[in-house]
Amino acid sequence: MKIEITEQKRPVLSEEAKAEIQRVIKQYPEGRQKSAILRVMHIVEEEAGGWLSPDTMDMIAEILSIEPIEVYEVATFYTMFNLQPVGKYVFEVCRTGPCMLVGSDNIITYLENKLNIKVGETTTDGMFTLKTAECLGACGYGPMLQCGEEYHEYLTPEKVDELIEACRRGEIKGNKVV
Ligand code: FES
Structure with missing residues (x-):
């Protein structure tokens, strides 16, 4: 690494x-x-x-x-630790087999396009960081991502849009407390 x-x-x-x-x-x-x-x-x-x-x-x-x-x-x-500055919201999308089989790679691509960043990057406004993670233990609910202490499951492009908007409205607890 x-x-x-x-x-x-x-x-x-x-x-x-x-x-x-x-x-x-x-x-x-x-x-x-x-x-x-x-x-x-x-x-x-x-x-x-x-x-x-x-x-x-x-x-x-x-x-x-x-x-x-x-x-x-x-x-x-451990991928859960960040070694570079991150955005207020860190999206960690599971990319392990079971989630991949139900479309996690599509969700990753959708997020990259939607946020205009690649995996590992942070949006210029400092709001979002996109990461991938190995199995997060919610294999039956994929595709899924973790943001802060919350899991977001059965993801679709529509659900991703809703999540991003909820973050922008401050309705989701972010990863950063300072
Ligand atoms: S494979 Fe995605 S949570 Fe287990």
Whole structure:
């Protein structure tokens, strides 16, 4: 995987985020704080505007008293983490077999044309990022995509249009909290 480096200052964590990180770390035995890595990465990513820069990942390594490479490994393995700035709404379209069989590739192409971006890109207004993902566990409801914490299933071009409009009206919770 090619990673383009984008600069980003380390986020200043909110008191709530700091407390949640400590609560999660304390769930594991002394010296096993690395086990909290996924949850901590999600918390910090949210605080950082929806993506993780190398500097932010270094910060996570410091929080967990582990090597930075251990954070990079996780961040580059899972598609759920963003390594570049993203839009307010990140559409992750499942492209695994069962969804592909019912037309996920058509939905991806439709979104690319509708948003005028390719997979991996963000619209110029900073609203939408288009990604693909491997199986999201909703194989019986494809084609589907994840946006934030919500699944949108049995997608058709009409449903995609409705989703985009709902996002523009602010009716859908986005991926970014800052
Ligand atoms: S194959 Fe798409 S959710 Fe499982």
